[in-house]
Amino acid sequence: MGRGTLLAVAFAGFTLGFFAWYALVVPRHDPALSNLALFFAVVAGPIVTVTLWIGYARYFSRRAGITLS
Numbered sequence: 001m002g003r004g005t006l007l008a009v010a011f012a013g014f015t016l017g018f019f020a021w022y023a024l025v026v027p028r029h030d031p032a033l034s035n036l037a038l039f040f041a042v043v044a045g046p047i048v049t050v051t052l053w054i055g056y057a058r059y060f061s062r063r064a065g066i067t068l069s
Contacts, residue, residue, distance in 0.1 A: 009053045010046040017045020 021041035025034050061068045 006050065009050055013046035013049025014042055015045070016049060017041035017043075020045070 018038075018041060021034075021038050025037040025041075028034070058068060
């Protein structure tokens with residue numbers, strides 16, 4: 001797993017977290033909830049995305065009979 005690939009996946013997670021916050025929390029018009037949810041969405045987005053990506057890579061390597069690297 002290269003550094004550039006990891007950064008690309010983490011940035012995709014950041015983007016998903018931001019747009020999830022924008023679509024699900026902003027319409028509620030609650031400033032405290034919005035600020036808190038934005039922080040958690042942009043932190044959790046990359047973590048969840050990278051974790052799922054690594055899990056899929058392990059699953060794919062096991063099913064294909066290839067090494068993870």
